[in-house]
Amino acid sequence: MHHPGPPRFTTVGEPVELAPRNPDPDATFRWTLTDAPEESSATLSDDPVVNLDSDVPGVYVAELDAPDGTHRVTVRVFPDPRQPARFSITADEVEQNAEGSDDEAEVGASDFDIDALESASLIGPFNDFTLGADRVERDGDEWSVDVRLPPGDHDALFAFDDEFDPYATAEVTIEGAGRPNIRLDGRVEGDEVVVEAEARPAPDGREPTVEFYFDDRDDLDESAVEINGNRVVVGREALPTLSRVHAVAVSEEPHPDEDGETIERASIADTLEIRADGEAVGFSNPADAPEWLDDATMYQIFVREFAGETVETTFTEIKRRVPYIESLGVDVVWFTPVCESPTRHGYHITDFFDTATDLGTREEFESLVDTLHEAGITVIFDLVINHTSRDHPAFQLHRAGVAEYEDYYERVPAEQDASGIDWAGDDAPGMYFNWARIPNLNYDSLDVRAWMLDVIDEWVDVVDGFRCDVAWGVPHGFWKEVRERLKAENDDFLLLDETVPRDVQFRENEFDYHYDTDLYDTLRDIGTGDAPASALFDALVEADHHGFPDEAVHMRYVENHDETRYATECEDGTLRPAAAATFTLPGVPMIYYGQERGVPEQRGTMRWHDGDADLTDFHRRLVALRNEHPALRSDRVSKASVEVESGDADSVVAYRRAGEDESLLVVLNFDSSPATVSLEADCETEDLLSGVDVAANSSAETAKGTCVEVADVVVLRE
Structure with missing residues (x-):
């Protein structure tokens, strides 16, 4: 089946790629944008794989004409959460922070002439670590680039003269509470099936609302569905064999944008699959990992x-x-x-x-x-x-102009080429960082x-x-x-x-x-x-x-x-x-x-x-x-009170790990010298990791609680 898959969720300024599944490269595929917000001027290309670059928030619907029929996919676009930001670094900071790199992930010291550095490429997650995408010239003693970033902490690298020898890092923080999240669960109530969403705010965020969407691949008749707040109700007899319900949580950021407008943040979507087989109805969350993974090392x-x-x-x-x-x-x-x-x-x-x-x-x-x-x-x-190696035959045929391989690799305009290689043409292969030996494939x-x-x-x-x-x-x-x-x-x-x-x-x-x-x-x-x-x-x-x-x-x-x-x-x-x-x-x-x-x-x-x-x-x-100890594999962790009697207080941290049948205290000491610590808890003093009694005195108890010696780590049973 060539259907492009589930509903997609994005923001203005973040294009969504839409493609036929199980593609036949020799088949004909054509996309049509059949619905969009009235103010939108978005269009789709004539290519079999398209990128919907939405310009206003709302719901967009695209249809794919494929050999096995016409398929519809819904795209929900939320407002752009990004705010204006500036990454900048001075010559003094470059001298203090610069590092060198001669290959991916191989970092070493570098000697360089600061006065010889004239330009830099800024790279980070916001531009997929692509050299040449955001260039900046030196202005006096400073390099700076204006970008747009969502709320959160962001790092970027200044790669000078499009090289990684040297580079320097810069950080920017955009105020905001972060993204909410959501969880879907289902149950049967008499003759009805109920899907309920638990929408959870981000830390310091506002309570979110819930939006539901249904999978365009399924035969669920939406007229048989009732949506009430965070609940979806559908009659048992109206369920097809497979139904997929998708939902997102949407909240308002406590900080407005630069124009004073409210910023909406949407969660990623959660999905609930409903399988109806006779009288039996089953529910599953397909995004979840296998349960045994929680116990794995x-x-x-x-x-x-x-x-x-x-x-x-x-x-x-x-x-x-x-x-x-x-x-x-x-x-x-x-x-x-x-x-x-x-x-x-x-x-x-x-x-x-x-x-x-x-x-x-x-x-x-x-x-x-x-x-x-x-x-x-x-x-x-x-x-x-x-990517592949540039020694892969496919890349060699691509660069040598063999027609069948023309679109196998990404191409970038020559002015964005940061490889330092004469590619003998007016385009260049796409790559990340300075990875000129591993050109990106073209999806x-x-x-x-x-x-x-x-x-x-x-x-x-x-x-x-x-x-x-x-x-x-x-x-x-x-x-x-x-x-x-x-x-x-x-x-x-x-x-x-x-x-x-x-x-x-x-x-x-x-x-x-x-x-x-x-x-x-x-x-x-x-x-x-x-x-x-x-x-x-x-x-x-x-x-x-x-x-x-x-x-x-x-x-x-x-x-x-x-x-x-x-x-x-x-x-x-x-x-x-x-x-x-x-x-x-x-x-x-x-x-x-x-x-x-x-x-x-x-x-x-x-x-x-x-x-x-x-x-x-x-x-x-x-x-x-x-x-x-199942407690160490549980999802429950909480900060434990600890007082350092001797040693470096900044090097010690303690937390509680709770399971169904036991509670453990973990104390870590990152200092090279042992620490004596008092825990505000009644603990056994045998360290479960070493089997040694780590009591700091004969009674192992003080007015403050259990007192133990910690060389590097101890794990105690409460």
């Missing part, structure tokens, strides 16, 4: 460095080391890319349909997966479909969409999930199609997004769990001494500001293949409490290979013969502790 392997110093890594060599992975107690393993690539990191793909020659055959990879499955471990495949092409769906089909039966590289570079509509396609066959198949910084829109029927960049950044700031340990709570609240519902699942991590090792960047002794935070807070904790062995380099060789045995044991105990 994850291990990332940077493939080509895993076997050690004297052996080249192959699938067979990794297979021989599965007993070690099993000994850690983890449930999920994520492999960095295993497809053919000219690079050691593997993200420059030259063949999506086969494994890399140096790693081994497809059969050997499948044997490795089978061995992990026998150990009870789920396997995540790194899916790289935002406005049906050929590309069909190609990438074939890639997904190639691996879906081999592995148990995809970690989707540069997920923010691929259109939302495509991810929604991928999710429905995969979940229809296997609801337990996992989808993890790489979206940096995290973006709540990828929760809307797209991904099961998400990079928690807020906690990652905060733990780094705590480790370097740039933030107190209590900042951890601010990071947790950020999910609510972004508009993530309570049911969203976040991946908690302290390092990965794109980042400097935590212990290398931060103060001595801070890795253990940081890692403990990821295992004792809600979400899916992730260990990056070598984190547990003391590997100091970002993508360094795994330390087998000289690894840190105590640190490895510490991580094993973290995994075991989380597995043994």
Whole structure:
């Protein structure tokens, strides 16, 4: 079926891409905008994939004429929440803050002549990290760019002379309460089915209202539906086999825009599926992750460095080391890319349909997966479909003017080209950052969409999930199609997004769990001494500001293949409490290979013969502790009162983790020296992580509460 999918939700100024699903590149598709607000002058192109760039708020309806019929899709457009903002940086700040980078995620020191810097490209999430999109010339001692941003905290990079050597960062805060969120539930009441929405305000936000929308793919007769506030009621006899109800929460920001007008903020949509089979009626929220994911722990392997110093890594060599992975107690393993690539990191793909020659055959990879499955471990495949290597034959044919490949890659005007490469033409390939070796694929092409769906089909039966590289570079509509396609066959198949910084829109029927960049950044700031340990709570609240519902699942991590090792960047002794935070807070904790062995380099060789045995044991105990105590896997976390009797008060934080049958107190100390702390709670003094009694005195009780010694982390039962 070519129907473009569910209703879509956006804001003025944020185009929505609409495309036929299961595309046949040889078929004819034509779009028509059949309904729009009276004041709108929006139009759709004649292409099979269109981008609706709405100009006024309201409801738009587009129809797709396809070989299998005419399909209708509704697009709800909310007012533009963005406000005028300015990113600026001075020469002095550049000298203080500039860093250098010679490849994606490889950062190092840089020497440069500040007086020689004349221009810069500003990049950030607001322009998809695209060099050349927002350029600024030096004005005296300052570089500045005016942009429009929604409420929240925003970071940007100034890449000078369109290079990353050096770059400098700037921050802007736009006042606002953030986005509300919404949850749909259904029940049967006699002869009626009731769908009820719980609309939740953002922190410090106003109470939202609810808007309901129905799926244009379904046969539900809307005349049989009654909407009353936050409830939808429909007679049981009027239900088709499948009905999908979508809803958004809409609230007013407490701060007006620059013209004094009220700003509306809409949540992402939640969806409730209603399946009617005879007398039985079932309900499900298709955006939810599999329940078992809440209990999972994850291990990332940077493939080509895993076997050690004297052996080249192959699938067979990794297979021989599965007993070690099993000994850690983890449930999920994520492999960095295993497809053919000219690079050691593997993200420059030259063949999506086969494994890399140096790693081994497809059969050997499948044997490795089978061995992990026998150990009870789920396997995540790194899916790289935002770009290819520029050595991929498709890109070479594209640049050489072969007609069949003309639209396979993004093109940008020559004046926006920031690659520094003579592309021998009046256009240039699109790319992010300075990634000139990995040009972006063009998802406005049906050929590309069909190609990438074939890639997904190639691996879906081999592995148990995809970690989707540069997920923010691929259109939302495509991810929604991928999710429905995969979940229809296997609801337990996992989808993890790489979206940096995290973006709540990828929760809307797209991904099961998400990079928690807020906690990652905060733990780094705590480790370097740039933030107190209590900042951890601010990071947790950020999910609510972004508009993530309570049911969203976040991946908690302290390092990965794109980042400097935590212990290398931060103060001595801070890795253990940081890692403990990821295992004792809600979400899916992730260990990056070598984190547990003391590997100091970002993508360094795994330390087998000289690894840190105590640190490895510490991580094993973290995994075991989380597995043994359901309270650590619950979604309930609250701040606990703590007074530091001796030690650095700014380095200590405590929180309570409550389950159905137990309540635990977690105390983290990020200082290199032990702290003596009093807890305003009656706790046992045996540390559940180490098995050691950590009482600070013989009675373990003071007038203030339980008093304990904390070297790095203790977990106590109340």
